[in-house]
Amino acid sequence: MDARMQINAESFYNKMRNAGYASDEISFFTMLKFYEDLKDNDKVELLIAKMIEENIPLSRHSFNIWLWSCQNQESLDKLFKQAQRETTCDSSLDLFSSIAIMYNELGQLEKAQDCLNEIESRITDEHYKFSYLANLCGKLRNKHELYRVWENYNSVFPKYSSDRYSSVIYYLFKMDDIEDAEKIYEEWLSQPDGSDSEDIIEELGNDDSDSNSNSNSKYDSDSDSDYGDVIDEPRNYKRNYLLYCYVNKGLFKEAETFFNQMIQVGIKPNPFMWENLALLHIQERRISKALSCLRKFFSARGKGWAYLPSPKTVRYILKICVEESDGASQKALYQIFEEARISKSGFVILKVTLPCLKNRFILLVSFAKDAKKKKSLHLNIDGGVVNGDYAQQKCS
Known part of the structure; x- marks a missing residue:
C-alpha cells in the first residue's frame, strides 16, 4: 500500500470520528487491523491509548493485535495491567498465557509468574486448572511451577489418577528433564492400575497430528x-506411555534399552x-x-x-x-x-x-x-x- 492510500484511509476514518460514527470497538478494530497489516506498531499503540482513554472495552482481537505489536517490555507491562482490569475480555486465559510466554522469552521470569498467578486466580474448576496450568508450565519450561500445580491438585483430589501422572511425565519430557520424568514414572508404576487406564491407551492411539481419526x-x-x-500384562499401558515419550523425544537408545529390559524380565509387549x-x-x-x-x-x-x-x-x-x-x-x-x-x-x-x-x-x-x-x-x-x-x- 502506498502512502497516498494510507493518508486517504486515515482521512476518511477521522471524518467518521468527527461525525460521531466511529466511536465503538469495531470501528477502532478496523484501523487496528489496518495498522497491523502495515506493521505500524506505533499507530497501534496510539489507537489502543485512545480506546482506553474513552473507556472502550478491548475485545480479544484488539488485545491480540496490541500484544503482537509490543516493541519492548514497557509496552508489554501496559498491556498486562490493562488485561488485569478488563474482566469482560473473553479468552483472557489465552491472552495471559501469551503474555507469560513473551515475558519468559524476555527473561522476565517474575513477570511470567505473575501471569501464571493471574490465570490460576481466574479458573475455578480444579481439573481444568491443573490441565491448563500444566500445559503452560510445559511451554514455559517451569518445572518448579509444574510440581507446585501438581501438588495442589493432589491435595484437592488425593485419589490416584493415571492422567495426572502421564501429564507430568509428558511435560517433563518436553522440558528435557528425562531423569525426573523417569522418577515420576517409577512412582506411577508402583500405583495400582486405575479405572482411567483406557483413557491413556486411547490418548496414545489418537496421537496422529495429521489425522482426524482414531489411529488404533x-x-x-x-x-x-x-x-x-x-x-x-498389568501396568503395560504405563510402560507403553514411557516408551512413547522416549520415541516421541527421539531418545532411541533409551527406548530400545527400556524395551529390551521389559523383554528380559518376561513382560509380554x-x-x-x-x-x-x-x-x-x-x-x-x-x-x-x-x-x-x-x-x-x-x-x-x-x-x-x-x-x-x-x-x-x-x-x-x-x-x-x-x-x-x-x-x-x-x-x-x-x-x-x-x-x-x-x-x-x-x-x-x-x-x-x-x-x-x-x-x-x-x-x-x-x-x-x-x-x-x-x-x-x-x-x-x-x-x-x-x-x-x-x-x-x-x-x-
Whole structure:
C-alpha cells in the first residue's frame, strides 16, 4: 500500500470520528487491523491509548493485535495491567498465557509468574486448572511451577489418577528433564492400575497430528476368531506411555534399552508397544526392523480385538520405500497385512501397485463380516509424498 492510500484511509476514518460514527470497538478494530497489516506498531499503540482513554472495552482481537505489536517490555507491562482490569475480555486465559510466554522469552521470569498467578486466580474448576496450568508450565519450561500445580491438585483430589501422572511425565519430557520424568514414572508404576487406564491407551492411539481419526481403531468381531484372548500384562499401558515419550523425544537408545529390559524380565509387549518400537526404527530408517515390529503388532492382538496400525506408521514406511525405491519392502508390507487376516470374522486386504507401474495408488481395507462398517486407508503416492487416513464407511 502506498502512502497516498494510507493518508486517504486515515482521512476518511477521522471524518467518521468527527461525525460521531466511529466511536465503538469495531470501528477502532478496523484501523487496528489496518495498522497491523502495515506493521505500524506505533499507530497501534496510539489507537489502543485512545480506546482506553474513552473507556472502550478491548475485545480479544484488539488485545491480540496490541500484544503482537509490543516493541519492548514497557509496552508489554501496559498491556498486562490493562488485561488485569478488563474482566469482560473473553479468552483472557489465552491472552495471559501469551503474555507469560513473551515475558519468559524476555527473561522476565517474575513477570511470567505473575501471569501464571493471574490465570490460576481466574479458573475455578480444579481439573481444568491443573490441565491448563500444566500445559503452560510445559511451554514455559517451569518445572518448579509444574510440581507446585501438581501438588495442589493432589491435595484437592488425593485419589490416584493415571492422567495426572502421564501429564507430568509428558511435560517433563518436553522440558528435557528425562531423569525426573523417569522418577515420576517409577512412582506411577508402583500405583495400582486405575479405572482411567483406557483413557491413556486411547490418548496414545489418537496421537496422529495429521489425522482426524482414531489411529488404533477397534471394530466388532465374531467370537470365533482364531486369535486367543489378549491377556495384557498389568501396568503395560504405563510402560507403553514411557516408551512413547522416549520415541516421541527421539531418545532411541533409551527406548530400545527400556524395551529390551521389559523383554528380559518376561513382560509380554502389547500391540501399542510394538508399534511404538516400529516408529523408533522408522525414524532411524530401519525399515526391515519396522516391518518386523508390525508383524509382531498383529500377532499381539487377541480375541474380539482387531487393532490396526496408525495410518501415520504405514505412511512413514511407504514414504521411505518410495524415496529409496525399495519395492521389496513395499511387497513385504502388503504380505504383513495379507497374513494378518482374521478368519471368518473379517479380513484385511492391502492392494499395492508399485511406483514403477503407471497406477500409483494404494488401498487398505479392513472390515468385520457382520459389523456393517468397514475402515479404509487410502494412500496416494505422488512425487514421493504419501497421504492418507482411515475413513469410516458403510458396507455396500
